[in-house]
Amino acid sequence: MNPPITATLPRHDIADAALASDGRKRIEWAERNMPVLAQIRERFEKSQPFAGVRIAACMHVTAETANLMRVLKAGGADIALCASNPLSTQDDTAAALVHEYGISVFARHAVDRDGYYSHINAALDIAPHQVFDDGCDLVNTIHTTRKELIVNITGGCEETTTGVIRLNQMAKDGALLFPMIAVNDTDTKHMFDNRYGTGQSTLDAVFRSTNYLIAGRIVVVAGFGYCGKGVAERAKGMGADVIITEIDPTKALDAMMQGFRVLPMIDAAKIGDVFITVTGNRDVLREEHFKVMKDGVIMANSGHFDIEIDVAWLEQNSKSKNVKMRHETDEYVLADGRRLLLLAEGRLVNLGAAEGHPASVMDMSFSDQALTAEYLVKEAANLKPGVHDVPSYIDKEVASLKLISMGGRIDTLTPAQDMYLNSWEHGS
Numbered sequence: 001m002n003p004p005i006t007a008t009l010p011r012h013d014i015a016d017a018a019l020a021s022d023g024r025k026r027i028e029w030a031e032r033n034m035p036v037l038a039q040i041r042e043r044f045e046k047s048q049p050f051a052g053v054r055i056a057a058c059m060h061v062t063a064e065t066a067n068l069m070r071v072l073k074a075g076g077a078d079i080a081l082c083a084s085n086p087l088s089t090q091d092d093t094a095a096a097l098v099h100e101y102g103i104s105v106f107a108r109h110a111v112d113r114d115g116y117y118s119h120i121n122a123a124l125d126i127a128p129h130q131v132f133d134d135g136c137d138l139v140n141t142i143h144t145t146r147k148e149l150i151v152n153i154t155g156g157c158e159e160t161t162t163g164v165i166r167l168n169q170m171a172k173d174g175a176l177l178f179p180m181i182a183v184n185d186t187d188t189k190h191m192f193d194n195r196y197g198t199g200q201s202t203l204d205a206v207f208r209s210t211n212y213l214i215a216g217r218i219v220v221v222a223g224f225g226y227c228g229k230g231v232a233e234r235a236k237g238m239g240a241d242v243i244i245t246e247i248d249p250t251k252a253l254d255a256m257m258q259g260f261r262v263l264p265m266i267d268a269a270k271i272g273d274v275f276i277t278v279t280g281n282r283d284v285l286r287e288e289h290f291k292v293m294k295d296g297v298i299m300a301n302s303g304h305f306d307i308e309i310d311v312a313w314l315e316q317n318s319k320s321k322n323v324k325m326r327h328e329t330d331e332y333v334l335a336d337g338r339r340l341l342l343l344a345e346g347r348l349v350n351l352g353a354a355e356g357h358p359a360s361v362m363d364m365s366f367s368d369q370a371l372t373a374e375y376l377v378k379e380a381a382n383l384k385p386g387v388h389d390v391p392s393y394i395d396k397e398v399a400s401l402k403l404i405s406m407g408g409r410i411d412t413l414t415p416a417q418d419m420y421l422n423s424w425e426h427g428s
């Protein structure tokens with residue numbers, strides 16, 4: 001356990017230092033369910049892979065992220081952390097990182113857009129060697145307004161699907177000027193974090209906000225990717241009648257064969273009780289859908305940006321708005337009197353209205369991040385600017401450690417099996 005920092009504090013801008021001891025409890029609670037990260041931390045404490053390495057991280061400022069920051073610090077890194085979404089910042093966690101663990105943090109819950117970017121810039125003032133991003137805003141800021149930093153940056157990693165999509169677009173245009181590793185694309189990230197983490201925590205946010213019973217209700221999930229599958233499966237498991245909307249015929253077919261109804265949104269909009277967007281796209285719920293929805297429906301977004309639900313239309317066209325009727329629940333009253341409920345202002349609902357993914361699943365994503373950062377220290381010089389995969393040995397190591405930590409065991413190949421799988425000469 002790190003001793004409390006009493007002497008000089010690291011650079012910071014946080015909401016309330018008095019929350020530090022609550023934050024410490026929250027971080028230590030999360031740590032209990034992050035056994036793989038704990039093993040990595042022990043190794044890093046001895047090997048000090050980040051001695052002399054400065055890292056700027058733009059991530060959700062949650063207890064799980066705090067544990068990743070502690071691992072990097074234990075490995076010798078000098079870190080500056082800012083938020084990747086103002087609504088997900090836990091002010092107690094931010095306070096604890098600064099006052100209990102001596103880590104530089106720039107994050108306040110619900111800060112406005114200017115504050116958000118001033119925090120990103122403050123984190124970048126560390127003049128990083130490595131960058132950790134979650135949604136690509138940090139990398140975007142570097143390439144647009146902080147280009148002078150690029151000379152020092154060896155590389156970085158990106159945590160989420162939307163960030164990887166943006167990085168790929170940058171790389172396609174020849175605009176990405178250092179190597180970025182797509183941590184999101186590891187099996188141990190997207191198969192678990194996006195699916196089980198988003199699935200559970202998105203519904204958790206709906207329940208915390210509304211205390212709504214979804215059994216017997218129609219839940220419409222827009223997008224049947226990794227996250228959408230997780231949300232749909234869990235809603236179905238709790239007794240909801242789940243409808244999927246998709247734009248990809250293969251994903252739609254998969255949803256149908258898993259027993260879900262598949263409809264265009266314009267049809268689903270007329271019958272749904274709860275709508276959850278998780279596509280990474282924009283305007284998935286918009287005017288034409290709002291106009292046919294039933295009175296009292298609940299809308300939430302779990303995709304990365306707050307553009308999946310056209311909140312601007314609701315703001316401009318509603319007769320009135322009842323703000324914060326309940327925790328993170330705003331009610332828009334349309335001209336004809338119908339009431340549409342919006343959770344967490346249309347931002348990432350699982351982080352805005354709940355606590356984000358459970359620590360146990362972030363244990364895997366953040367172990368991927370920690371091991372990828374170590375890999376970058378050794379290999380960044382050999383990587384060209386662009387988007388790169390995490391080496392598969394890291395993915396397999398994290399899966400093996402997690403499996404063991406959960407008491408799972410697997411078989412090993414016999415020599416004959418090994419030869420059979422690796423030879424083309426054997427017939428049937």
Ligand SMILES: NC(=O)c1ccc[n+]([C@@H]2O[C@H](COP(=O)([O-])OP(=O)(O)OC[C@H]3O[C@@H](n4cnc5c(N)ncnc54)[C@H](O)[C@@H]3O)[C@@H](O)[C@H]2O)c1
Nearest residue numbers: 160161162223225226227246247248279280281302303304
């Ligand atoms: N809430 C969280 O904590 C969390 C966690 C991980 C990822 N994400 C974010 O969630 C989003 C989805 O991530 P993913 O990993 O599931 O991506 P994915 O690419 O696996 O799935 C997205 C799906 O949405 C579909 N889609 C796109 N536009 C659509 C539209 N207009 N209508 C219906 N379907 C549409 C695509 O065909 C695809 O199947 C991204 O923005 C990602 O960054 C959020």
